Amino acid sequence: MMICGKCQTINNDDAKFCINCGKQIDHLKQNPVENEPEVKVEATATQATDENPTSAAGAESVQPPKRPMEPDPTIEMAKEIGQSFWNYLLNGLKAPYQASKEVGAKQADLINGLITLIIFSAFLPLSVYLSGTMLMAGWGRPSFIRTVVIPFFLFILFIAITVAVLFAVARLMNSKIDFLQVFTRFMTFMIIPAGLALLSFVVSIFNAYLFSTILMSLVFLTMFLASIATIFTIKDTKEKPGGLDVTYVIIIHFLIMTIVLLLFSDALIGQLINQMMW
Structure with a gap:
């Protein structure tokens, strides 16, 4: 045109x-x-492209900025518990008596005490089970439930009774310490017996039966010493003077725990005899 x-x-x-x-x-x-x-x-x-870039054909869609991944709360909690238990373990091995007086009824102390209790109650019967499996090779295999599971709960019950007895004798010394604090103090001393139980299990893997038996004997000896040491920490930290003398407190504690230990030994030996008969 x-x-x-x-x-x-x-x-x-x-x-x-x-x-x-x-x-x-x-x-x-x-x-x-x-x-x-x-x-x-x-x-x-x-002009349309400049004013509205998203309307142009083939234009790339605008991606929102990526947010950093938030840490998993479960993993973070597991890390905190692991770090707390590691520090608790080092302090308990370095200076058990002082570490026992410093623990209380806080959540971290209770969790550390429960971990120690589980290690002790699990690895002691596991070492017995492993030794029995090696000794009975060719004759059969010991029952896992009778040799490990039932003794596991029996040891937990035994520790609970021990803490209850310690709490009772603490009242005789005119101490106002609560039950959970008695538990955390006693379990701080139980770090050594729990470590010996774990070592006994490791030794049993290499068929060192004599050494494993010696370690298990040391487990019960150090456990008895742990209860005595707990009594002394209660005596040193009680607020009010007076109460029953610590000598008689130890005697009463020893008599009660001897009876309890005999009952539990009879129950454990009965489990082993029943296993051999079957």
């Missing part, structure tokens, strides 16, 4: 004179009108 230079009227491409004013149209000085819409369309498209 051609534009008249005089009146700006749009004419056909082959027109020689303007249909409005009749002036001759100079084809050499014309710019095709049809190019203008393309420019406008291109400009419009460019």
Whole structure:
């Protein structure tokens, strides 16, 4: 299409004179009108793209920024418990008496005491089970439930009774210590017996039966010493003077625990005899 230079009227491409004013149209000085819409369309498209990038065909969608992954609460709690128990273990091995006086009824101390209790109650019967399996090779295999599971709960019950007796004799010394604090103090001293029980289990793997038996004997000896040491920590930290003399407290504790130990020994030996008969 051609534009008249005089009146700006749009004419056909082959027109020689303007249909409005009749002036001759100079084809050499014309710019095709049809190019203008393309420019406008291109400009419009460019403008639309600039104003709204997401509307352009093939434009990449805007991705929201990635948030850093939050740590798993369970894993973080396990790390805290592990670190707390490791420090508790080191302090208990380095200075058991002082560490026992510093623990209380806090949640961390209770968790550390429960871990020690589980280690002691689990690995002692496991070492007996492993030794019995090696000794009875070819004759059979000891029952896992009778040799490990039942003794596991019996040892937990035995520790609970020991703590209850310590709590009772603490009242005889006129101490106001609570039951949970008696538990954490006693379990701090039980770090050594629990470690010996674990060592006895490891030794049993290598068929060192004599050494394993010696270690198990040391477990019960150190457990008795742990209860006596707990009595002395209660005596040293009690707020009010007076009460029964610590000598008689130890005698009473020894008599009660001897009876309890005989009953539990009879129950454990009965489990082993029943296992051999079956």
